Amino acid sequence: MKIHGSIALVTGANRGLGRHFAQQLLDRGAVKVYAAARHPEAVDLPGAEPIRLDITDPASVAAVAKAASDVTLLINNAGVSTRENLVAGQEAGIRQEMETNYFGPLNMVRAFAPILAAGGGGAILNILSVLSWFSPGGMGNAYAASKAAAWSLTNGVRLELAAQGTQVTGLHVAGIDTDMLADMDVPKSDPADIAKAGLDGIESGALEVLADRDTVDVKAALSADPLSLYPELAAK
Template identity: 40%
Template sequence: MTTVSGSTVLVTGGQRGLGKQIVHELLRAGAAKVYVTSRRPVPETDPRIVPLAFELADPNAAAELARAAGDVSIVVNNAGIMTFGPLLQDDQQEVERVFGIVAFGPLRVAKAFAPVLAANGGGALVNLHSLTAWIAGFPGSGTHGAAKAALISITNNLRAELATQGTQVLGVQLSLTDTELVTQIDGAKNDPRAVAADIVAALQKGESELIADDSSRHFKAALSGPVGELNVSR
């Protein structure tokens, strides 16, 4: 169980989209300070929100971020990208670029902040996953889905490895959420405000996994069935 009230939090990608809504919910739950990152941060009117420059693809940026935000007890790995290339059509350089951001970017943040969280009482780490990791044939489920699947495995291993220092690791599984990353995709989309509220509630309940919507619950149940049930192109 993680106490949000009075805490200092880092939300990567926290100045727009779902990240911005997560910041709002954290503050509503009583967070004292929230660092928010962006490639090109803009000033915030709320003095509790502290913008920091951060590039998830930069292999050195996470360590620099940890030095700048050494007082945090909660880290939310929200920053990311959405790509739409099939594995066989993306060249290897693109596959490695996507894995470097989607899977290894959050891992670098986790590695940089693990000692920070330990020094500040254990705290919590939140990783945002994607339904694209569980299904095939969905737009973005090729290279992006494979990278998100790697992130799920990373999250599960981090949960075991960080347990000894008392760090809660929460994996958030969600489908399309109504942000600028997926404006070009048709179909039902989650309300980012509702997802953000559920993330903060799951943190405070001490949960290790949040299945944020009906689509994710459906496909998680299908994981124990025939492989073809996970292929939406059929």
């Protein structure tokens, strides 16, 4: 799908990766970019159209689908990381991650599928993670579970929407230099590069974009014994 001439909606467009997506969509000739945010007054992107959206709130999603009924490209970017672990972590955080990272994109896909169909098919880009395929151990396992669910969602809706001509792309990435990882000293990609990789993937019709080396390596390791990804579990 061509970005030029598209009408795009980006969730979580007020900061981080989402802001880069919205900016680059404008740069690449999208005719309209809805910059969706829980607090639209925080969107400072000339040329974008701020719109209020909480992806976990069905009424908010329905209102946005009504107001933005001309969308041809949906970017499910908004996400949250509470860093709870699964066994002893706070259940509220575990549920928030599933509500935001899984049910949020699902709410958006269900609301926008008829809109995309009416516009001739269009495209959806879901922002996933290397953690769709790998649990980091000490913290972030609940986040990983939510991104695994979002990966499966991506595969499922791709099949379900193929008949109406909607292209569905999943973008998997390891660390990105945004607020989400600000306090962690780990390798991080420039969010501008990741947004570009995602938009290039939409334009090339990719089913999946693996945005960095770690992500490529982890996906490749899935066909090996699990101990290759989790060597700490080897018997001593």
